[in-house]
Amino acid sequence: MASSAADATPNLVLYNLREGAGETQQDVADALNDLGAKHGRPIAITANQVSRWERGITGATPFYRKLLAEHFGVSVAELGLTRARVASPSHPRAADVLVIRTDDGQPDVPRRVLDSQGQWRAIRRALNAHRVALAREAARLYDETFRIGATGLIAPPGWLPDTPKDLAAFSIALDASAAEPVVTGTEDASAATRPLASEERRYARYSQAIRDVDHPRLFDNRIAWRLTGVDWGRTDAALRFGMSTYFGMVDTAEALAHEMAAQHVTGEGDRIAIASWRGLTFRRYLGDPFDLARRGLVPSTDTLTIRIDADGATFVLHNRGAGNVAVAGGMLHIMPAGVFQPSSILPAAQVADFDLWRNIMREYSEEFLGNAEHGGDGNPADYAAEPLASFEAARAAGQVRVYCMGVALDALTLYGELLTVAVYEGETYDRLFADMVDSNDEGVVVKTGKVQPTSALPFTRHVLDELISGGRLAPAAAGCLELAWQHRQTILGRN
Incomplete structure (x- = not known):
């Protein structure tokens, strides 16, 4: 959880999932509330709460992660809520790739892509x-x-x-x-x-x-x-x-x-x-x-x-x-x-x-x-x-x-x-x-x-x-x- 909005790191994965589904933050909030009721746990998620998750100001609880995964049809690990780690320099491709892995084993980011984005x-x-x-x-x-x-x-x-x-x-x-x-x-x-x-x-x-x-x-x-x-x-x-x-x-x-x-x-x-x-x-x-x-x-x-x-x-x-x-x-x-x-x-x-x-x-x-x-x-x-x-x-x-x-x-x-x-x-x-x-x-x-x-x-x-x-x-x-x-x-x- 970020101490302030200025310190927050946006959750781009969650943002992209919503945008790709063509949904508003209110749409997601409504869907989660319906799923919560379906699972016998009435909740009252708001569009503002979804916004705070996307902006990285607050984190979603395990139950809300489960509902988000169910709504978007992905695994919990694919929500972008897992902690990233940088691979050690001993990785065999370290000279060519800055290895950025997440706990769910997402692929490496090629050096050429990182250089392009850095120049941009x-x-x-x-x-x-x-x-x-x-x-x-x-x-x-x-x-x-x-x-x-x-x-x-x-x-x-x-x-x-x-x-x-x-x-x-x-x-x-x-x-x-x-x-x-x-x-x-x-x-x-x-x-x-x-x-x-x-x-x-x-x-x-x-x-x-x-x-x-x-x-x-x-x-x-x-x-x-x-x-x-x-x-x-x-x-x-x-x-x-x-x-x-x-x-x-x-x-x-x-x-x-x-x-x-x-x-x-x-x-x-x-x-x-x-x-x-x-x-x-x-x-x-x-x-x-x-x-x-x-x-x-x-x-x-x-x-x-x-x-x-x-x-x-x-x-x-x-x-x-x-x-x-x-x-x-x-x-x-x-x-x-x-x-x-x-x-x-x-x-x-x-x-x-x-x-x-x-x-x-x-x-x-x-x-x-x-x-x-x-x-x-x-x-x-x-x-x-x-x-x-x-x-x-x-x-x-x-x-x-x-x-x-x-x-x-x-x-x-x-x-x-x-x-x-x-x-x-x-x-x-x-x-x-x-x-x-x-x-x-x-x-x-x-x-x-x-x-x-x-x-x-x-x-x-x-x-x-x-x-x-x-x-x-x-x-x-x-x-x-x-x-x-x-x-x-x-x-x-x-x-």
Whole structure:
């Protein structure tokens, strides 16, 4: 048993068994409860308990192991719950193989596979250490007219409206007829970005390699909405979306970033080469980054949160832990930020949650107040319950104004970014965030406003320039800050 989530070693075997069966954590919990009753021992396993087993935070008791084995049709030894041991150096193949055996006699891992995975991890470490610099170089690969200053973001004409759009001034629409994307990240063009899974094959998807070879603390696949169209000339369907999954985006986006890092991080991993298309096979294969029919673009809602009163405007940042998240780790980001996705797999959630403000509210609950994330398997979010009800009431009363400043792509990953800003009256901000946390599952919070005035970040040109030039600000954060400053009169109602 791990002493904390940070010390836990994920149980990838159990995770893979569930994923291979196409089941949610709630499905597994329900099945175990049924089996327990069948064996005359009523139990009450929850989806959260299954999650804790998979994350290695707690271990399953012998009886629960028996039920898990019965449910998945494997032996107890195949559940990945046995202790691994490393064979002694006297093994006859020690020169060629790092022998990793489990108590149930699983086969050796060939040296070539370990070397491939080790090299992949090294490139990924370099990628995560230089995401900001690599994004800025990646932006140089595209036409200068697409670049949003030096932020590392790119956007084509029409994706950024002339003035920020109040969320109440436009609607979004579900594009039920959207065809499946052409590029999925499983193509031969991306093969070099995926390590060997065995001597015979590479990992089929980049997300599978992350899961098995370099698993961050937070890395779960979820249903998500895929951007299929942008038209700010409309009010009824300015943004259109189809259905997709988070990992569907990761498989292309992180492969593009990995390829860029492999070609452009030089020396001892501390220098970035000038942008060049040489060696960027997968990026060339992908083609037009703004072609929403070619790949699945699952965007995040990135919300710059500003507190305003008579003394001026301040904003909040988030220092994201490098080992906690798969994307933007080790960087400063605005908060809240999160993938645009429903709170549950249940059909009711997919209807109720298809709303930008509701997605932002859930992120406020999680990142600002430290509440549990709606993990996708349980009940949908209840917008009549606190704290979501208070966020909704504050906006309805005009105490918080929320704008969308446009859509852009992180040039490194080509992740989609819905650039938004929420402006709170000082008293409202202090009331809603009176219990603001110091840290959350994704990193450390840099507080703002009267809640902790000594750490407030003033919304001034000087501060923005220092942050953007500092090399740690995530491209989406830099883009939000830059656009908010350009449109500050509209957003803040002052010069």
